[in-house]
Amino acid sequence: MQTTNNILIDELLHIVESTTVSAKKFKQLSDAQLKFKKSPESWSVLECIEHLNLYGDFYLPEIQKEILNAEKVPSASIVKSGAIGNYFANLMKVKDGKLKKMKSPADKNPATSELSVTTIDRFLKQQELLKQLLLQSRTVNLTKTKTSISLTRLIRLRLGDTLRFLVYHMERHIQQALAVHS
């Protein structure tokens, strides 16, 4: 994938706006609705959101740290994907509104945590932080800046790809959460 900082950041900000709106709507559901599971293996709304919080716990401080040390560039700069980063980002992307079932890593499984409406509040705070980081990323070299990933320490991804992965992954699970009551 090749585009400019401006185009990529605008696309990602747009998704974050809409997931924020969905998350705010979830706050109006009752406790029982938030914890409702369609089947024993599937996730409740709160579990979908806690899963995203667990990713945010890893990625937001990591992205924050790398932005601080990153090279500044004009916002019209070209940003290029790496092969692996592009693969992961596209894997997460929702295609034609359909969700393919995937397995999550065990350490990101929300089923064991204590969940309440504060799970959503925490998500909304993470969304705010993510928005700030996206705005800062507009003038950062998204190709040369690298970030660690949660899956393995062996590779580091380009910041542009990490942001795409994180936001697409979020869009995916918010759609999953919306489907719980549709």
Place this chain on the structure above:
Amino acid sequence: MKAESEFTKKLISSFEKATEQKIISKGQFLIKEGEVEKHLYFVVSGAIRVFYLSEFEEQTIRFGYKGSFINSLSSFIKETPSEFYIQAIRKTTVKQISKDSLLKLVNEDADSLRQYIQLLEILVTQQIDREIDLLITSPYERLSRVLQRSPQLFQHIPLKYIASYLRMTPETLSRIRNS
């Protein structure tokens, strides 16, 4: 807040007369972030905690159990949205009075006003103690300072919340407790 002045006695008796009683089950909230605190609570039984939610964790800042006065204080004073949550750690009964009733009691006579100021002074010094707590690097010393102030803390509050209050992991807290 546990100073036994005439005013606190009067305050407690007005709580005892208060008809507004709330029973909240474990995990339920007395107030959430963003709501304006309109009440002062007196804990009849159970245990509650005040916490601040960041992007990454819930930071416990205060506890209340049988006999404590508690609320989201800055919201109550300034009538602005609360920055804190107050949640029941287990099934808890509280009595509540409104800000108006409290102020009526405070302004009843000069003695009440003086004793109310004393109560606030105690609170200010407690906050300073807490500020020092958070500046101390040694986890062991942080724990011993808190135990000196509230020796019965572990009888009322589960370890994981005390760990959060002390800004350490539950693992660290049990290790230093046992050493």
